[in-house]
Structure formats: C-alpha cells, structure tokens
Amino acid sequence: MQAVNPAQAQTPGQGRLVLAATPMGQIGDASKRLCDALGTADVIAAEDTRRTRQLAAALGVTITGRVVSFYDQVEVSRLPGLVADVESGLTVLLVTDAGMPSVSDPGYRLVAACVEAGLPVTCLPGPSAVTTALALSGLPVERFCFDGFPPRKQGQRRAWLESLATEARAVVFFEAPHRLAACLADAVAVLGGDRRAAVCRELTKTYEEVRRGTLAELAEWAVDGARGEITVVLEGAAAVHTDPEDLVDGVERLVAEGMRLKDACAEVAGTKVSKRELYDAVLEARRT
Template sequence: MTHHAAHWLWDAPVVLAATPIGNLSDATDRLKQLISTADLIACEDTRSTGRLIQSLAVSTDAQLISLHEHNEASRSAELVDRAAAGERILVVSDAGMPAVSDPGHRLVSAAVEAGVPVTAAPGASAVTTALALSGLATAQFTFGGFFPRKQSEQTALITRLQSEEWTTVLFESPHRVTATVELLSAELGEDRQAAVARELTKKYEEILRGSLGELHAELARRQAASRIKGEFVLVLAGTSGNAGEEELSLEEAAGLVVERSQRSGQRLKAVAKELAATTPYSASELYDAATRVIPR
C-alpha cells in the first residue's frame, strides 16, 4: 500500500487538473494558478492547451509538452524524473479530468511507483454532468468510456449491459451515435430507458431522454437532416428499468430491497425509493415490506 502524508499532496510536484468541457467560465481559480506556476504542462494537444491558456488570459513560462495515448507510456518516466528533480508538472487533457478516458493514468502509475506525490485539481467532468442531468438513477453507476469499435468488444459490453443493474455512462462520437443507439435498442430492448447528452455546458447543450427506441428514432430523423453535431454522452438505465421487474410480487420486491441494501450498504429507505421508480409499488410500500423481512 502506497501512502503519502496529506501536507505533501497539497503541494505535490505532479498535479492533474480538470479543464472546462465547454463553458470557459468553468475554469477554476486553482487551474489558472497552476498554469501560471507550472514549470511544465503535459497536454493531450499542445495547440488546444495553448488556446485555452490564451483564452483564460493567464501568463505562464511553462514548457508545453505533448502527452497523448501514443507517447504516454514512453514519456511518463521522463516526466516523473523531472518531477523528482524538483520541477512542477501540470497535467491537462483537452477537456475534463485527465486519466478519465484521457491520457494520464500511466503517468500517475509511474509516479506512484517512483514515490513521487501526485494530486488533482478537480473540476468539470462530462461523466458526472451527463449522469446528473439524465434523470436516471445516480446512487450507483459505472463508466465505460467510449463505446467500442471492435465487434467482439461491442458484444462483450452488450452482454454485460444485459444484466447490469447500475446506470452506465458511455461516450460516443457524433457520426456513430445513431448506429450505436440503434444497436443498443436492438440488443437491450427498445424500452430500456436512456438519455443522450450533447454539447454539455455549451450554448447548444441538449439532453434527450426516453426509451432507446424513441431516442434512436429521433437521432435517425436528425441524421437524415444532417443535424447530428457535437460531443455525445450516452446514459443507460440499469436492468431494473426493464419491464420484466414490474411482475415481481411485493414480497419479492421487498426481498430485492433488502438484498441490495445489504450488498451496497445503502439504507433500506434509499433503495426502496430507487426501486419504486421501476416497480408498481411505492417507496413506502417497499420500505414497509422490507422492514417486515428484517425486523427493526
């Protein structure tokens, strides 16, 4: 187990910092300060980061160096050595938090292995923003990154999603999103609830909510009119959103409340409220029945 004292981490030589995902006003004061004091800024794209620094009107003497999926493995050792030698290194991606479906995780691993302290300056995240706006259950969720390109990987993910009880967040490109939602609708059922978020925090931000079948129809209509633009985040309801669970008896549903509560550590009342959205029973009915299963 690796541990560093908290007072080291506030001033750690390697800092991962979130950058705005659309709205420039989401840049934090801490991000601006880190840019101005860094000796070196490791960027997913030096041109994008250069434009961001210019837009934020922050002056810096930092060297900008590329850190992307193709060179991260080889460059991480060099960056860790420079941090160990006393340089202040800031790590940023084009948008959002580095290392979350973006470069950064190999560098963190290398720093941890070398005993070089690392910390993060939190901020905007497309994952949690889309999740919060989806209208779907948020107590438990999983993030799957970009929807896979290879058919074998798609099949493996869809097999998992068929029994996944947690809400799932996925990224997708504008030219593939319609086909992906069509595939998910065919494999997971067109009644599975979902949300499609585009242009988050930007002027044309939009959240489409509904069943996969409804969302595919709307995206297909827009694609035909050449109106599919922007970055997309897909949010899928877990299997508890399927109609099959509505056939549970009250006793069976109460047993499910107890089982999930014990497994997740959540209170019965919180689990009952979640399941109430996907069963014919109210939260109070589920809670009362669950308390009869576990005398309180």
C-alpha cells in the same frame, strides 16, 4: 497503512504531479486553482499544446513553464522524462483538451509511474462529462459505472451490450457522433426498446442538448445524425427475481448430456441466481 494527502505531504523543493480538470466548453468553469497552476507549473504536459495555450490566453494567464505534448501516441515515450522532472523537484501539470485527465484521456500511465516511484500526485477537481451527464439524465444514478467508449465493431459492441443486460447500476459511456445511431440500434436489439437512457450532446457548450427517452425513441432520433461530443447514460436494469427451483430442470438436462453437476449449475445460474443456491436446489429436488 496510513493515507497521506500528497498536497499536504509535499516538502519544499519536492516535485509533484498535478492533474487538473479543464473546461468542457464554458471558460467560466475554470477554477482559480487551475489558473494559478497554469501560471506557476514548471512543466505543463498537454494533450494539445495549442489548445492549452489558447485556454491560458482566454483566462488571462501567462504560462511561464515548459509546455510539452502528451497525447496517446507519445504518452509512453514521454513518461521517463516527466517522471524525472518530478523527481528533480519540478511541478508537472497534466491537462487534457477538456475534462479530467486519465478518464478516457491520457494520464493513467503517468499517474501510475509516479505512484510506482513514490512521488506525490494530487488533483485539481473540476468539470467532468461523466458526472454532468449523470446529473442531467433524469435517471436513478445513486449507483453508476463508467465504461469508456463502446467497441467499434458490431459483434463486439453487441457482446458488450449483452454484458449490461442485468447491470443494476446506471452506465455512462462516451460515443463518437458518427457511431451513435448504430450503437443505439444495437442497444435496442440487445437490451430492448423500453430501457430508458439519456443522450447528452455538447455539454456546457452553446448548443448543449440532452435527449431523454427510451432506447427505441433515442435510436429513432439518432438516425438523422448527431454532432459534437456525446455522453450516454443508460438506466440500470430492473431487478428480476428468479427462483432456483425454476432452473433445476435446465441443470438436469445438461447433466444428462454429460456435463458435471457443478459446471451445469454455473452454466444455468449465470447472473440470475447464486450457483450455490442452485446446486442446493438440485440436490433437494433429487431427494424428493
């Protein structure tokens, strides 16, 4: 299947959905393309219509199109109308309060609906808390994953942290300021205090702050409280080599308790070794 650039593929009179990143704090980070889009879009779907109008005013842009609210609680109900707008030939601009739409903000469902309908979708790149935090973290971030917001309840949050125990990639996530201390304390309990991280607060704004250190150090700092928008970068786990032969006894104990050999290998292997390698190691040990 040949890839098509929606912006280039658009024909006269054809509508499209345009996602646009907005400044996280510094108005000067707004691109010329964003300014042009705010002034020319037929419809602007905004997470907060007041903030979008304030942004346009600060940029010296006069909005000529229709502005509609598009936040979590109305996202689903707004979809049919906005898709119909694009189908009728209008340009719909999607913006959130800060950063890129659909990245832990409204937008994904509208993009998916337009894609499903075969309508052009394009994006005006710009500010992103995820990539900004990665760049400022001082950690190895050649490979990373983004994990949104951690679970709010401690049990679920600790289970989530356990899933990151062997994650070799750096992990970026957002956290509410009033839950940061509890989240970092749980991270110390589950991942250990020595794993490095960076807590980025109020990125690009007047009181921007980046705290770098071990989880133990950051957890101690967070006890006094933090304000503003928080983005955390967690260092990837160090690679640990495990010899399959070292796990054979554990497999045999489970088999002796009645578990099938394949199931026992899967249970013991976890993320440490290949199940196939461990299975072969058990068979080899039985032959010797």
